[in-house]
Amino acid sequence: MTTIARQVRLASRPVGLPQESTWRLTEQELPALEEGEVLVRVTHISLDPAMRGWLNDARSYAPPVALDAVMRAIGVGTVAESRHKSFAVGDAVTGMVGVADHAVLPGERLQPVDLGRAPAPTWLGALGMPGMTAWFGLFDVAAAKPGETVLVSGAAGAVGSVAGQLAKSHGCRVVGIAGGPEKTRWLVEELGFDEAVDYKAGGIHRALRAALPDGLDVYFDNVGGEILDSALRLLRLKARIAICGGISAYNATEPVPGPAHYMSLLVNRARMEGFLVSDYAGRFPEATADMLARIEAGTLVTREHVVEGPLEAFNDTFLMLFSGANTGKLVLELKPA
């Protein structure tokens, strides 16, 4: 029995925002499994800002997605066929399945997920890469301590919404930045942020200074740009900036200015540090256990923005990240058109 996989491949490297013409939908007959391989029927595809970086032909932490290759993406699915001893047909798994409805992977590159404890989208959000990113970025890279003031940008996104809640439960004062009154209200009223600043309302530096009258000890940065520069001006002594992302520049077609106030790092003996969650893979079980416990205790609100649709919906769904259309973790749940 052969399987035909439908796949979204990279047709051309985008300049600025990806477009429909960036992609090409293909059908491929998958080869028979080799020993150790697993066939996954993909049910949920994760949309992450970092995916934009993978489209550029530039040296980075991961090689770019090659032209004509299946677009790289994390997903959740069901084992449809297995030649790996750890996986049986029907098991729920997660891994780098790509933007496709079926994928063949070595079993070593899949992890089981327990859909009885959390639904698939949550395994791509708080219990997946974004949640791990928040956990290690906040506790390890930024080393937030109780009593400190923490600023989070992209705070209504998959990573920021978790980072802010973790900081709050850790005894920090937490200020979030998000776009629009609906998101800022959600941060304060549902997630327990102390304050939220709407960057779309304008006057961002003045607003941040008002929300942070005594400055900040930790800035968890998902956006870069003007907001990072503003945060630099608000550093307290020995402050830490964790550079998690810089979505404001991901689709730039012109050179983007750097943070002009970086010398505030000197004045305040502060540091700015970049990190990649994949470096912490060995410690994911520790963080996952902690996150599951928080979710089951009701102390961590998880939210996913699930778009149902076929693979053809991939580009439009992906673009929601850059217009700020999603609140919480953005997921494409594969459904026939």
Add this chain to the structure above:
Amino acid sequence: MTTIARQVRLASRPVGLPQESTWRLTEQELPALEEGEVLVRVTHISLDPAMRGWLNDARSYAPPVALDAVMRAIGVGTVAESRHKSFAVGDAVTGMVGVADHAVLPGERLQPVDLGRAPAPTWLGALGMPGMTAWFGLFDVAAAKPGETVLVSGAAGAVGSVAGQLAKSHGCRVVGIAGGPEKTRWLVEELGFDEAVDYKAGGIHRALRAALPDGLDVYFDNVGGEILDSALRLLRLKARIAICGGISAYNATEPVPGPAHYMSLLVNRARMEGFLVSDYAGRFPEATADMLARIEAGTLVTREHVVEGPLEAFNDTFLMLFSGANTGKLVLELKPA
């Protein structure tokens, strides 16, 4: 017996480079000493890039020099009169004496210096604030390790020349950046740097890439600007940038762009950290002992650029820092006109 002090005071805040009109020379009759105070006859005045920052009316790590106040400066001098039990007439001391030929300070704010072990200018250079800055910046902030590649800017200056030599003796490969062939030759031939790049020769990024084909683990930054941005592009995994200064922007009259390639910190899981040597004051004895031992063993080359002149020579001497006219530690040795 009263003492008339000649003093250089801040007459107006400079925009761009300081000028003669920035300063006013005054004579002041010093009051009789109170208990615990010491009268110092100043012999040597330290010229440091950081002094430029103290002229700006901006929140920083130290309050700005007030208008009409004596310009802040470190110096070496001789005790002329003492009402402090730790100091006797004739003792050599160092401290924040200001740009003046005489100063009264509380004894607690003076440190003795041993002119039998090193001359006064060296106590303002390798054994003074610049040497301490190099020592703690390299070993503590940047945490340079044997076998790593270290890039130093301002490498022919007071801090950079020491930082590079410390890195070399620590087992690092060391590349220095300085202005002009005389300085770069000095770095390689006299100080033992592995390579030196002349930033005045143009094409700085290409030159740095050639000197650092495998990138850098540590960048000790004294200059900021385009060179910092270039260094960011050359980071290796887990690299550290110690932000010690940013002299390229100190006299800027227009906003200066920030380091556009800061996202290299993320890609390379690297960090950029600012520091102030004053935070390490409690550990100065440890570093001073190490530096004295290196100097006496002949393993650390110290060099001072001593300008002899009266206080009237202060502005011209200070400006040498910004044109790159000095090699090594710049000192004004007070001599009558």
